[in-house]
């Protein structure tokens with residue numbers, strides 16, 4: 001099936017959707033109010049990110065969860081306060097093969113770069129920034145986000161070589177993120193009611209001035225060195241280098257994956273490891289780039305880790321190689337951290353080390369290991385795989401609650417004080433620090449969280465064929481969609497028997513990129529992205545995609561939307577009209593389109 005480009009919704013449509021959903025069903029982008037993070041005034045979860053304060057230490061990692069404005073807002077509502085934005089690069093017209101996300105057990109993907117153009121990415125980040133600034137202050141949300149939702153950080157991510165990063169396109173991206181005043185001015189007039197009072201808001205114009213460099217597999221060390229210097233020297237940025245798990249070396253990774261964790265179905269190749277940064281060179285690089293940062297008065301850190309390149313022997317996604325994330329990556333990344341701390345004592349900003357280089361961490365973090373991970377002193381802890389599982393962004397609040405409870409039960413009131421106690425506990429148990437203790441625990445008493453046996457349960461299946469109307473109404477397609485393309489609408493009472501079930505599901509076709517995640521999680525037999533009604537707002541896109549199955553264009557009129565069907569689907573128009581027109585109907589307002 002031809003892939004129409006992912007088409008962002010306008011700021012007006014998104015804010016209108018927020019207002020409509022909140023008013024009609026007490027949700028925002030389908031996130032229920034119980035999954036909106038309300039900070040606990042007794043427990044301070046804030047931390048220092050390259051000299052900036054962030055109110056919680058968690059957030060979405062660069063990936064599908066930070067590509068579109070609505071996703072970033074969802075992550076903020078869930079309590080994220082650091083956002084590693086989707087990697088932007090000069091080649092911004094890529095064709096990504098589909099499906100590109102496979103979260104059946106651990107995590108695999110072939111989605112190796114942003115799908116939007118650089119100009120669209122800028123707008124998505126500016127729109128997300130403006131929406132968060134508005135929602136922070138929006139009276140109806142006060143009881144859900146608190147009077148002070150706390151500081152947050154947008155962290156840019158760019159890749160993948162010096163030539164691309166020095167190009168006019170990427171330079172403009174970085175400069176706009178550092179001073180977005182023009183884009184903000186241009187977007188102000190799009191702010192609809194009931195947010196009119198914010199049209200004159202003094203939005204901070206510096207959206208980001210830190211950057212995490214995504215080093216793709218095979219990026220030579222000299223190139224990494226030159227890119228970081230360029231970003232610091234030319235742009236005045238504080239920089240984190242995202243390292244690859246290949247740093248641990250082929251034999252170590254193979255032994256961990258196969259012998260320790262039992263992933264006998266995962267194949268890695270020696271070439272991929274030989275082409276990547278080697279451990280000893282990484283030590284030199286960390287020291288040299290740290291010194292360079294110091295000489296400029298800038299800050300420098302590392303991130304562990306990017307995904308692991310593996311052979312695609314599953315055949316579910318079309319490209320080879322593919323990239324592994326999730327549980328096993330946690331063991332590899334934590335082991336690398338342990339070795340780096342041993343090799344570079346006093347370098348990292350971790351309890352007991354007292355260095356200055358922060359360690360950002362993303363590798364198989366989920367509710368069950370968040371506190372143990374954070375206790376290592378790493379921060380932020382960002383996630384991708386976990387947010388692509390059942391409940392999606394709704395998984396964040398339970399994580400933060402558990403972390404808060406753990407700190408509270410220790411008798412401490414801040415992350416920093418609690419971490420010092422964890423250090424003392426690790427030392428009392430005979431470890432150098434909590435990092436060493438954590439590495440021991442994840443291959444011993446906690447191995448079930450990380451090994452193949454503990455991660456082989458597949459999503460539930462039921463014996464029925466997915467239909468356009470009616471289904472088991474599990475809501476999974478809504479929560480696992482990284483782009484929030486699905487919405488759930490109540491069945492009109494008079495049609496409930498005829499079309500089956502209390503709930504109906506429709507897809508905003510322009511937000512769906514056939515990533516495959518709803519196909520993985522839907523318990524019925526069928527691909528929700530293809531089978532459920534696909535709604536188009538843009539006429540030109542609809543005409544081009546009309547042959548794509550059950551497409552319907554929503555034509556905005558004074559009385560709401562009127563659907564026009566693609567050829568062959570005309571008979572469904574009355575049902576669709578009834579479904580989208582109820583009180584809790586389609587959450588886009590015709591007046592905003």
Ligand SMILES: Cc1cc2nc3c(=O)[nH]c(=O)nc-3n(C[C@H](O)[C@H](O)[C@H](O)COP(=O)(O)O)c2cc1C
Nearest residue numbers: 061062063087109214325326362363364383384385
């Ligand atoms: C579907 C998908 C897309 C990703 N895209 C990017 C990207 O654009 N840039 C990047 O630096 N990392 C990307 N990553 C890697 C994540 O940012 C993260 O480092 C990695 O997945 C490990 O974290 P996790 O185990 O929580 O997923 C992607 C990961 C996934 C699963």
